[in-house]
Amino acid sequence: MQRKLKTADASESERLQADAEALNAVLADLVRVYQFRDRDRICCFDISVTQCYALEALAEHGPMRSQALAAQMLLDKSTTTRVIDALERKGYVERRPDDQDARAVSLRITRSGRSLYDTINRGLVAQQAEMLAELDPAVRASVTDVIRRLAKAAEARFVSGISVGSGASACSTSGCS
């Protein structure tokens, strides 16, 4: 780690490598902890994390078809069907026949669903606000931006791999060294 630097270039390259290692470790932690945090917060209500993601997608992007929701959530269409089944049973989402296409269903969040989503989201946002409050405003602004870029980059890299072929087990199709 603490090697003597020969040239400015080598130093730069080494620093990048070190930064990447640090970022990777920290991100792994963050992702793991957030999975648990989400599960912990969401399980207090009567839906699972995946169901909450679906609710979020429908709340933020408006009504969509099952297929679009599956793509949004990076899930198989069959899994999506079942997620919707659960949400419909609980009255948070409704299926209605699509106007254009009789095969398709139009999924939309119900009033009750939106209310639940808002409640859950308020709690999560409040937590973030608490943490952000301690940060320098200038840093705050860039954080969101950078994280967005990380997410976008990772998504682009990931989605390009699966494209049409549903799930994620299609390892060969993804850019997996």
Added chain:
Amino acid sequence: MQRKLKTADASESERLQADAEALNAVLADLVRVYQFRDRDRICCFDISVTQCYALEALAEHGPMRSQALAAQMLLDKSTTTRVIDALERKGYVERRPDDQDARAVSLRITRSGRSLYDTINRGLVAQQAEMLAELDPAVRASVTDVIRRLAKAAEARFVSGISVGSGASACSTSGCS
């Protein structure tokens, strides 16, 4: 969102709220995508994501007992046992009797396990380096730091809730509104 600001204070508070919402949305995305990215990259090898986390913990923190590993991974001890079972079967981890306590096992990563972990990690780090390369060096430094703080804050909040009581379904014990 775009409300007129009355005072500097109100503006500040509103901005915090907006930042928190943005951060929350972006983080949710990031976490979701990274889950898939990890699964996608790791599944190319013969271990699952959870198994890889266990390998990471043993690689980074050295030998530990099953109990400590469970705490580290926020998993139930029974789940941890099975994760180790799988890794031991594949030759990436070995159980040996603990010197101090005959009930306990000392888990340590094998040479082959470390080699696998290094391979997987190299790929992930390379991906991060690619993304970091595009960023301003000053921003780069703060990103890791901020993400670390977010992870720590979330972890502190989360862990305080479960403390001794194993899993995460103990909703009442966690600070869950």
Added chain:
DNA sequence: CCCATTTAGTTGCTACTTGCAATAATCGGT
């Protein structure tokens, strides 16, 4: 020194989540 209690890890069982394959209904072009 012995027994009750606690602790470390394992196993049985169950529930949930997810993906793949097969299926039914429908669309669209020829």
Added chain:
DNA sequence: ACCGATTATTGCAAGTAGCAACTAAATGGG
């Protein structure tokens, strides 16, 4: 009107996780 493609659902199987019950070992009080 027919045939291939597309939309969603269902059957099935595998993986993952937690709780509870259990075994073995340590610890503490009498």
